[in-house]
Amino acid sequence: MKSEEFSERREELNGWPINIVSYRVGDRYYCTIDNVDPGARFARAEGTTREEAESTALEKAARYLEQTRRFPTA
Amino acid sequence: MTTVVSGSEVLVNTDWVAQHRTDPNVRVVEVDVDTAAYLQGHVPGAIGWNWTTELCDTLVRDIVPKAKLEQLLGSSGITPQSTIVLYGDNNNWFAAWAFWQLKIYGHGAVRIMDGGRKKWLAEGRDLETQPSRPTATTYTAQDPDLSIRAFLSEVQRALARPETVLVDVRSPQEFTGEILAPPGLPETCQRGGHIPGAKSIPWAKACNDDGTFKSASDLASLYGAQGVTPDRDVIAYCRIGERSSHTWFVLKYLLGFPHVKNYDGSWTEWGNLVGAPVER
Numbered sequence: 001m002k003s004e005e006f007s008e009r010r011e012e013l014n015g016w017p018i019n020i021v022s023y024r025v026g027d028r029y030y031c032t033i034d035n036v037d038p039g040a041r042f043a044r045a046e047g048t049t050r051e052e053a054e055s056t057a058l059e060k061a062a063r064y065l066e067q068t069r070r071f072p073t074a
Numbered sequence: 075m076t077t078v079v080s081g082s083e084v085l086v087n088t089d090w091v092a093q094h095r096t097d098p099n100v101r102v103v104e105v106d107v108d109t110a111a112y113l114q115g116h117v118p119g120a121i122g123w124n125w126t127t128e129l130c131d132t133l134v135r136d137i138v139p140k141a142k143l144e145q146l147l148g149s150s151g152i153t154p155q156s157t158i159v160l161y162g163d164n165n166n167w168f169a170a171w172a173f174w175q176l177k178i179y180g181h182g183a184v185r186i187m188d189g190g191r192k193k194w195l196a197e198g199r200d201l202e203t204q205p206s207r208p209t210a211t212t213y214t215a216q217d218p219d220l221s222i223r224a225f226l227s228e229v230q231r232a233l234a235r236p237e238t239v240l241v242d243v244r245s246p247q248e249f250t251g252e253i254l255a256p257p258g259l260p261e262t263c264q265r266g267g268h269i270p271g272a273k274s275i276p277w278a279k280a281c282n283d284d285g286t287f288k289s290a291s292d293l294a295s296l297y298g299a300q301g302v303t304p305d306r307d308v309i310a311y312c313r314i315g316e317r318s319s320h321t322w323f324v325l326k327y328l329l330g331f332p333h334v335k336n337y338d339g340s341w342t343e344w345g346n347l348v349g350a351p352v353e354r
Contacts, residue, residue, distance in 0.1 A: 003115065003195040016257045023195055025115045035257040037245040039164055039278055041108050042258035064258040071266055073250045073354055
């Protein structure tokens with residue numbers, strides 16, 4: 001068994017840059033999303049297609065990012 | 075003058091792991107931020123360690139106790155003579171965390187797989203989903219070497235010591251106090267900002283896009299430009315101590331700094347401490 005169809009791209013979600021990684025292992029697709037800076041993976045999902053895995057992970061990511069507060073700085 | 079240590083003493087690449095993963099004296103261990111990642115597929119034969127339960131004291135906030143580490147290493151089929159090769163997601167964040175703790179307890183041969191889990195996946199290398207079940211050993215660890223660990227009192231004293239430089243390896247937005255935790259993660263502190271006088275050098279600046287470490291000369295320039303040089307005492311910190319263990323690894327093992335400590339209390343300690351000075 002190997003990872004196949006590895007893909008990585010950057011997008012913006014709710015005003016935050018995100019890094020989307022997806023790949024297939026066997027008959028399952030996996031998607032992980034990190035927050036670019038610092039690069040912490042905070043959402044992941046799997047599915048039978050890349051689209052399914054990515055859309056589920058993106059929904060989770062959007063939900064988590066909504067909870068991130070910005071504070072004023074000098 | 076920076077003393078550059080050969081990364082080959084502590085870094086191995088994915089080719090090396092592919093060739094040596096079945097060597098009886100080599101034990102490959104995956105440590106991820108996402109503790110479910112291991113079961114999605116891992117380097118064949120690799121052990122999986124859970125940082126939330128196996129690499130800490132789950133009652134008191136502390137690193138893994140000696141007896142617990144001995145049990146973990148023994149059940150992983152590791153002896154004091156084994157070469158442990160660590161890798162993980164997020165460019166080896168928790169692989170570095172495990173490395174730091176293994177050094178505290180005196181394990182000799184520890185390596186990190188350059189590029190970590192992402193590089194292994196991106197290269198389409200073999201994976202296995204079943205957990206490995208090695209033959210257990212009896213492991214005896216050394217007493218903890220706390221010369222590579224900074225506690226709160228030392229960080230407080232460092233504020234008045236120009237010989238010591240504090241390196242904040244969190245993101246710029248955490249450093250300025252714009253956010254209290256990395257985007258998408260729960261807030262775990264009461265105040266945002268940084269320890270007064272700390273230099274902001276995010277951990278990721280030490281890595282290339284593929285997750286591998288930058289060259290020693292690039293790293294020396296990166297840290298040297300901020301006054302982080304081998305003649306000074308260096309204390310690295312982040313939020314909970316894992317990102318700063320990554321920077322600790324870079325400074326100590328890729329650049330050969332003699333006096334580097336990881337402050338694992340980090341911002342979740344300082345940013346919650348009543349009366350602690352904060353700079354924004």
